[in-house]
Amino acid sequence: MRNSDKFKKVHFVGIGGAGLSGMARVLYEMGYEVSGSDIKKSYNTERLKRFGIDVKIGHLSKNVIGKDILVISTAIPEDNCEVKAANELKIDIWSRAKMLEWILSHGKAIAISGTHGKTTTTSMIALLLEWENFKPTILVGGELNDIGSNAKFGEGEYFVVEADESDGTFIQITSEIAVVTNVEDDHLDYYKNKKEIEKAFNKFVNGVTPTGLAVINGDDPCLINMMNKIDSRYITYGLDERNDVRAKDIKIDELKSEFLVQLRDEQFRVQLKIPGEHNIYNALATISVGKYLGISSDRISFTLSQFVGAQRRFDVLGNPRGVTIVDDYAHHPTEISATLKAANAKKHNKIISVFQPHRYTRTDLLYEKFGNCFEYADLCLITEIFPAGENPIPGVTSKLIVNSILKKNNRKQVVYLPQKKDLTYYLLKNVESNDIVVVMGAGDINTIAYDLLEKL
The missing domain is CATH 3.90.190.20 (Mur ligase, C-terminal domain)
Incomplete structure (x- = not known):
């Protein structure tokens, strides 16, 4: 069990959210006393209760008494009564991004970001490491069917995390492996324009450790334009011949897809139980990470063939x-x-x-x-x-x-x-x-x- 002398009791405001609920579970499994509140009951709040976490429905000032740290997402306003009470009681208030950064500091982060495909790609990579006995800690934005949750604490050194770009805080993550699935216009309520989005993804990729690797969709027009600004070591994946890891001989129907993976010195076939060309790209990103970690092609192919997807993804x-x-x-x-x-x-x-x-x-x-x-x-x-x-x-x-x-x-x-x-x-x-x-x-x-x- 990992622990810290700095704090013991952590309270999450908005604990039912996709990001905070996962972090709450991981911290609880790490041995911390975790509590939280949300404005309404949800699947996540009920699951956390069943797991043993103290969850209150409704925000009340008294909920924060005796806590060492309050964790909030960017969706929580400053005038929230629990936030105000924490300020009055001089309780440290951490953003979601700061808590995530702290959790990831305990191991090597494999962070997956991009406008589309983050959740499925994170889920595929998490399953691959889980089945290969890496014992990863997992934090996914959606429900991973294969583990029946959006989070799991593992004793291994790798932390597989979906890196949400919506509020720009993902640039704070230092990754051993950074995966970028694609970059498009989105979250323009936060970013001023597409150039700002590109700049943020460039910082994310360049936040890889000196010994680490960036894994980039080499078919994405925006990422192609960014490549001359990438200082980290990187490889590319996609359908185009110039990519380091690519798919060819593609066959797709409504419920599955199949393709041949072409590496520089090897070929192997992959079958997926999930359809669509976009999921072939997600699988190629996973294959790129798996090969970097030394996992055999046979094992990668087998795991991907058993992947049944994340909830709410086709x-x-x-x-x-x-x-x-x-x-x-x-x-x-x-x-x-x-x-x-x-x-x-x-x-x-x-x-x-x-x-x-x-x-x-x-x-x-x-x-x-x-x-x-x-x-x-x-x-x-x-x-x-x-x-x-x-x-x-x-x-x-x-x-x-x-x-x-x-x-x-x-x-x-x-x-x-x-x-x-x-x-x-x-x-x-x-x-x-x-x-x-x-x-x-x-x-x-x-x-x-x-x-x-x-x-x-």
């Missing part, structure tokens, strides 16, 4: 009455396009997309790009924006995306249902056997997928 929930229902976290135009392309790998009667935009700022900045990403959908259902704590922006509604889709293709069948509760009723009236319904978004839209599954 998660096939069922096939009631011949209707395939898929739940996916896609909320950026590129992710939506990739998810619907994967659905299109098999012939269906109709591909029905159900999309809940995430954040007013993202909708305001990217609504024109959203118009181009539903090309594989036969029917698009769009509901109102999930705010994720943001205040509304005048004039910014999901109707912007609806209009953008129709501007791109005025024959596209698009239905605007601002009330989320109306989606299930509409679907029940309109789905047919051999349809596939792809429910997408980073908010609470997944409840529609489960509701449809239950009522069909």
